[in-house]
Amino acid sequence: MNDLLAAHLTIAGHPIAWSEIIGNVFGLASAILGMRRKVWAWPVGIIGNVLLFLVFTGAAYGSESGHTLYGQAGRQVFFIITSVYGWWRWQQHKEHDPNGVAVEPRWATWRERAVVGVLWLAGVAILTPIFRSLGSYDPVWADAWIFVGSMVATYAMARGWVDFWLCWIAVDIVGVPVLVRAHFYPSAVLYAVYAGFVIWGFVVWLRLARASTDEAAAGAAERVPS
Template identity: 60%
Template sequence: MLGWLFDAQVTIAGHPILWREIIGNLFGLASAIGGMRRQIWAWPVGITANVLLFTVFLGGVFSTPQAVDLYGQAGRQVFFIVVSVYGWVQWRRTRQASGGEGPAVIPRWAGRTGWIQIGTVAVVGTVVFAYIFRALDSYGPWADAWIFTGSLLATYGMARGWTEFWLIWIAVDAVGVPLLLRAGYYPSAVLYLVYAVVVAYGFTVWLRAQRAERPSIDPAAESSPAAVG
């Protein structure tokens, strides 16, 4: 069964496409929808997607039809798994603290300190990883570096319950779609477009939940170290 999943392909418009790329992206989409609904199962479903897509984006290593190595795309799957385990634990603790009845996370703004942290990591991370990926001869190193850095920030923000993480995903998708189209990863590019719609809607869902469930919290107050640490 695993051997079939690893090698199975389908040809669409003359382009061979791996089933594990399609399945991995569908699991990723399911995880995004679960995150929008603040369901704990979003994390293990996302981890499954990460494992599948890791093998897809190392095209030269795993002999995919594209034979293109996107080290940022592949590397972020590994970090996704680590951050997803953290998010899984955090959301379970929140749910258990409410007696199993409340939401797994209560959305909130990151606050001024959080915004500074996000901006700093976004700039420094993109520059550092761009040079690393270029040294590794990764395809589209600068775009790949931002996708890598932005994706980690968004996943961490989701684990923390920061409403802004949806906006980071939109910025990642805006860069990811052109990169994946140029590299020939068509299912991933199409799913990125679908993700963009889902995350835009997810932002409005979390924003409404934030206003309904934390009406007395002033966003400025959340900038204190205790709120974002």
């Protein structure tokens, strides 16, 4: 296991762990499957989460591939937990949907957005001093922002909210600079790729949500007696 985790490429004098590269490939595959509303998005994502957890805690046990980012590592644990929930939720919806669709995208309500926004900011405020005491990489607030934002985005994806793509944009804007400074280059590149991919996914889910709303409106109109 140690040999596996230590295996790396050296690019421009910087060691890059194969586990980081492979973990991010699984992460990207999970995002693509999620955009296409495939249940397989969740188990594929779990594999990537396990690999990336080992990557981001690497410095704690002697790895030279980068600094320890407790927020980045901790969010992988949450991803696994939430992925189990999302996996179950999407599978249940698929089994009961007449068209076999795993999720029907919709916008979150204003109440749901308000709750998520408050929890996001509160989580950053609470976790920043905790991550700092653990020795997380500066700026520590950014690590906390990425951690909480990732939790929010993953939960919103499990719920089928179109808003989850916008949450990922907010995470990516902060995440790319932090990962570059901490020398996690494959993860930084993936975040940058996500920025474009997230916009694409947002458009796809937005169209699906609108189509679903139009279909529901048409069905309601047909039920109204003339």
